[in-house]
Amino acid sequence: MIFLRRQLPLLITMITGLLFAGQYYVPHPASEQLLTSATKWLQIVGGFALVLGVTSLFHQHAAKIRRKEEGWGYSLVLYAGMLGTIAVGLWANGKESVEGAATAFGWVYSYMLVPLQGTMFAILAFFIASAAYRSFRARSREAAVLLIAAVIVMMGRVPLGEYLIPLSGDVSQWILNVLNASVRRAILIGVSLGAVALSFKIIFGVERSYLGGGKE
Amino acid sequence: MLKIDRRIIFLVIGLCTLLPLLYPVGLPIKISSEVRGVYNHIESLPERSVFFMSFDFDPASKPELHPQAIALLRHAFRKNLRVVTMTLWVTGTGLADQIVTQVAKEMGKENGKDYVFLGWSPGNTAVIINLGQNLYNTFPSDYGGKPTKGLPVLDGVQSLKDVTYMVSLGAGNPGVEAWYVFGKDKYKFEMGGGCTGVMAPGLYPLLRSGQINGLIGGLRGAAEYESLIDQKGKAVAGMDAQSATHVAIIILVIICNLFYFSMRRAARQQSG
Numbered sequence: 001m002i003f004l005r006r007q008l009p010l011l012i013t014m015i016t017g018l019l020f021a022g023q024y025y026v027p028h029p030a031s032e033q034l035l036t037s038a039t040k041w042l043q044i045v046g047g048f049a050l051v052l053g054v055t056s057l058f059h060q061h062a063a064k065i066r067r068k069e070e071g072w073g074y075s076l077v078l079y080a081g082m083l084g085t086i087a088v089g090l091w092a093n094g095k096e097s098v099e100g101a102a103t104a105f106g107w108v109y110s111y112m113l114v115p116l117q118g119t120m121f122a123i124l125a126f127f128i129a130s131a132a133y134r135s136f137r138a139r140s141r142e143a144a145v146l147l148i149a150a151v152i153v154m155m156g157r158v159p160l161g162e163y164l165i166p167l168s169g170d171v172s173q174w175i176l177n178v179l180n181a182s183v184r185r186a187i188l189i190g191v192s193l194g195a196v197a198l199s200f201k202i203i204f205g206v207e208r209s210y211l212g213g214g215k216e
Numbered sequence: 217m218l219k220i221d222r223r224i225i226f227l228v229i230g231l232c233t234l235l236p237l238l239y240p241v242g243l244p245i246k247i248s249s250e251v252r253g254v255y256n257h258i259e260s261l262p263e264r265s266v267f268f269m270s271f272d273f274d275p276a277s278k279p280e281l282h283p284q285a286i287a288l289l290r291h292a293f294r295k296n297l298r299v300v301t302m303t304l305w306v307t308g309t310g311l312a313d314q315i316v317t318q319v320a321k322e323m324g325k326e327n328g329k330d331y332v333f334l335g336w337s338p339g340n341t342a343v344i345i346n347l348g349q350n351l352y353n354t355f356p357s358d359y360g361g362k363p364t365k366g367l368p369v370l371d372g373v374q375s376l377k378d379v380t381y382m383v384s385l386g387a388g389n390p391g392v393e394a395w396y397v398f399g400k401d402k403y404k405f406e407m408g409g410g411c412t413g414v415m416a417p418g419l420y421p422l423l424r425s426g427q428i429n430g431l432i433g434g435l436r437g438a439a440e441y442e443s444l445i446d447q448k449g450k451a452v453a454g455m456d457a458q459s460a461t462h463v464a465i466i467i468l469v470i471i472c473n474l475f476y477f478s479m480r481r482a483a484r485q486q487s488g
Contacts, residue, residue: 024402032349035345035349036346036349036350036353039339039342039345039346039349040346040353042339042342043337043338043339043342043343043346043354046338046339046340046342047338047339049338050338095359095360096309096310096313096314097310097313097314097317098360099360100317106310109310110310110314113275113307113310114275114278114310114311117274117275117276117278117307118275118276118278118279120276121276121277121279122279125229125233125461126225126226126229126230128465129225129226129228129229129461129464129465129468130222130225130226132465132468132469132472133220133225133468133469133471133472134472136469136472136473137472137473137476138473138476138477147469147473151466151469154462154465154466155462155463155466157413157434157436157462158436158455158458158459158462158463159243159244159245159246159455159456159459160243160456160459160460160462160463161459161462161463162246163243163244164463169246173248176416176417176420177420177424180417180420181420181421181423181424184417184418184420184421185421185424185425188421
């Protein structure tokens with residue numbers, strides 16, 4: 001059993017990891033066909049993962065409702081929303097519109113999901129303004145630099161700011177193009193090197209946490 | 217004053233958003249080189265070139281990316297390009313369908329001949345790789361259920377390698393970066409990007425290294441594009457509101473710091 005739980009997954013990971021790392025550099029039709037098949041399988045697995053995710057969510061909230069845990073009413077709303085959407089989605093064959101006419105699923109999308117998500121993000125503007133007033137203070141030299149840069153970029157990104165301080169547009173572009181881009185690039189290189197190192201650790205079985213910590 | 221009731225701040229921001237929308241000022245919008253990069257490239261494409269667009273966003277980012285999508289599609293249709301669209305975000309499918317249908321109708325374009333909306337397919341970045349290998353295997357039918365093989369709009373298109381220009385309008389992952397890493401880098405097509413304002417600084421390294429040839433950032437980018445194609449819409453209208461809220465937040469931050477420093481000085485004098 002240990003072979004099935006430990007050695008076999010490690011072996012599969014190592015073989016596929018090395019195979020597809022090498023595949024990138026081999027433009028032979030057989031190599032390309034291998035990639036096509038693998039990614040097609042990835043798409044199929046992705047579809048099943050979606051079903052698995054929804055099932056797990058249902059399970060978790062069903063337990064919450066059964067035990068009448070704190071906030072179980074929200075779980076009930078989630079159940080009603082999900083079952084309702086799945087029902088109209090199946091009825092409409094997953095289409096929001098058919099030849100330009102909105103289906104029931106399209107109605108749920110346009111008049112429930114769109115306004116709800118829009119509202120969620122619209123209120124961010126109010127909270128950001130309130131948070132900026134409370135916490136954006138020049139407590140140290142570093143905070144002062146951040147504050148000045150933020151004010152310049154905020155001014156330079158809107159027509160009124162450029163109208164009031166004509167130089168703010170160019171200075172803001174310089175901050176984004178030079179300071180921001182170089183720092184971001186440094187972070188990207190660091191993260192990428194970390195990802196390469198982690199990939200090697202996974203391929204060669206040094207990092208095994210993805211196998212889970214169940215009983216052997 | 218440092219502990220001002222936050223409802224007053226909410227009211228200020230609400231008024232700064234509402235009043236400019238009701239009474240627009242229409243301040244001139246300066247065009248940035250990033251947005252011009254996308255515009256110039258589309259402008260340089262010959263008629264019937266294949267323009268691929270991925271709507272990688274959901275309704276949460278609609279205010280910023282919807283005007284970008286509308287402006288880009290208007291430009292592409294005006295240039296008589298063949299427009300192939302899709303989404304990597306399942307919650308963006310309905311929105312993408314609405315945008316494509318609306319603009320195509322407005323510009324008198326025919327589904328299947330001048331444009332196609334492929335819809336969504338599971339697999340995130342695997343979809344990009346699959347498209348690079350074979351478009352018809354990835355999307356055997358379009359969003360309306362028509363088989364993609366044989367559509368005049370896809371004539372001569374086998375995979376991403378046959379795409380002339382691609383733009384991803386992304387609000388997160390998968391988005392612009394994923395299209396570069398899994399698409400452009402391997403299948404060698406020219407690419408531009410569009411994103412929310414908050415994401416734009418993160419994509420500057422791709423822009424500066426030429427990995428993408430242009431970037432439309434947030435509502436400002438959309439407003440610039442609307443100005444470039446001379447069809448002012450929601451983004452230009454929203455710029456006055458954004459101007460007012462930015463200035464209001466800056467004034468609030470300055471006031472807060474003035475009070476903070478005066479209190480700190482008073483505390484020092486007391487202790488000294």
